[in-house]
Amino acid sequence: MSADRLSVTFAALADPTRRAILARLCQGEASVTELAQPFEMSLPAISKHLKVLERAGLISRSREAQWRPCQLETEALKNAADWLEPYRQLWEDRLNRLDDYLQELQTKEQKT
Amino acid sequence: MSADRLSVTFAALADPTRRAILARLCQGEASVTELAQPFEMSLPAISKHLKVLERAGLISRSREAQWRPCQLETEALKNAADWLEPYRQLWEDRLNRLDDYLQELQTKEQKT
DNA sequence: TTTGTATTTAACTGCGCAGTTAATTAACTA
């Protein structure tokens, strides 16, 4: 059922619209209408995306008159990055090995 | 629709069983039955999880007699980490501000 | 109090995941 926090976070990140919304929020708070503006999508659709992001703890919302400005929350993002971190060694090793191999190829080439 | 690569990757990571499978594969190749062993789940269920991981490019599979050993693939993981990377500054800043605040509190405390 | 603006809720469609059991395919072994 993927009720755990990390699963909910990754699921929320698994949508290009929601990732674009998060990227936009790096520049600071924004209202729902402002966030919806770049997308060819109805407002209710955006509203639902925001609800998914909120449930995942990726954004928080306040109230200002009739607006409900959204703000980026970093902790859930950090948790996702922390989960990925131990794997870094693996892909770096792999890229190094690839690099070594390419250099070896080039050395051989020069000898010809 | 989430047909883009990154969405498929995040979606694949949004499940505790699949994340556990990836963690297990850090230790090296494993067959389907081996991977299924820690879980109270039918083999077809594991088989489907592996298919999701494979479609996301997180694992690759070979053939050895009647076994189909799975291997971790790091590139998709790296892509996910790369997407998160620009946000690192944000949560580090936030943690630093929190830290500053706590230190300030403590300084005030000592003056009392 | 009426009107306008911002946002959400309701009701619906269609799709695909997560799981099940039963049947099937594939390859090894006796």
Add this chain to the structure above:
DNA sequence: TAGTTAATTAACTGCGCAGTTAAATACAAA
């Protein structure tokens, strides 16, 4: 060839997401 082991496919259930339009709510301003 028959039987065993490994894994997948088929067929099904139930659930929740992503999107729609239409209606409802919340607040502001005239």
